[in-house]
Amino acid sequence: ILNVEQSPQSLHVQEGDSTNFTCSFPSSNFYALHWYRWETAKSPEALFVMTLNGDEKKKGRISATLNTKEGYSYLYIKGSQPEDSATYLCASPGGATNKLIFGTGTLLAVQP
Amino acid sequence: EAQVTQNPRYLITVTGKKLTVTCSQNMNHEYMSWYRQDPGLGLRQIYYSMNVEVTDKGDVPEGYKVSRKEKRNFPLILESPSPNQTSLYFCASSFRGDTGELFFGEGSRLTVL
Numbered sequence: 001i002l003n004v005e006q007s008p009q010s011l012h013v014q015e016g017d018s019t020n021f022t023c024s025f026p027s028s029n030f031y032a033l034h035w036y037r038w039e040t041a042k043s044p045e046a047l048f049v050m051t052l053n054g055d056e057k058k059k060g061r062i063s064a065t066l067n068t069k070e071g072y073s074y075l076y077i078k079g080s081q082p083e084d085s086a087t088y089l090c091a092s093p094g095g096a097t098n099k100l101i102f103g104t105g106t107l108l109a110v111q112p
Numbered sequence: 113e114a115q116v117t118q119n120p121r122y123l124i125t126v127t128g129k130k131l132t133v134t135c136s137q138n139m140n141h142e143y144m145s146w147y148r149q150d151p152g153l154g155l156r157q158i159y160y161s162m163n164v165e166v167t168d169k170g171d172v173p174e175g176y177k178v179s180r181k182e183k184r185n186f187p188l189i190l191e192s193p194s195p196n197q198t199s200l201y202f203c204a205s206s207f208r209g210d211t212g213e214l215f216f217g218e219g220s221r222l223t224v225l
Contacts, residue, residue, distance in 0.1 A: 046213035
């Protein structure tokens with residue numbers, strides 16, 4: 001089974017801090033890397049889907065980078081706000097099987 | 113409005129009583145999938161479907177069945193629910209399974225007594 005791992009498990013930051021977390025995945029047979037944002041009592045929502053080595057994507061204060069050769073992706077949040085508090089999930093397909101494997105997530109809490 | 117709709121949202125049932133959780137999407141997506149969420153384990157894939165009449169097992173398919181008779185619907189069937197199937201279930205769809213972003217339903221919280 002493909003292992004997708006995320007670190008840290010949880011993170012507490014102050015409003016205005018910038019933060020980042022990591023998703024690691026096997027670099028062989030890479031197809032894509034997904035990032036989702038999951039707020040409590042809601043459903044996960046897609047942030048980015050990245051496919052190319054060296055890809056960088058940005059949505060507002062959130063950005064992500066991808067290194068497929070070494071098997072990691074970083075998610076950055078610039079100037080964290082309380083509304084950024086959520087669990088951030090990454091996922092990668094298990095090769096050609098279309099089984100999308102999720103990491104256990106990074107829980108971000110932003111204190112006002 | 114583009115959406116994935118699951119029903120029921122909440123259900124308490126008893127061991128052995130067959131139940132179906134429905135899932136419907138209005139985005140004409142080819143790919144649909146079911147996940148369960150358990151504390152500390154992340155989202156685990158139960159079954160997925162690449163298209164009508166094409167379904168395949170995910171990582172935790174035991175105790176579940178699915179069908180894909182129409183493109184928009186992908187029901188999850190628990191023939192004989194057991195307490196270890198108590199979980200939060202999500203249905204999701206995308207235009208393709210590997211590189212398409214997933215659109216999730218609102219979740220169905222199931223308790224099996």
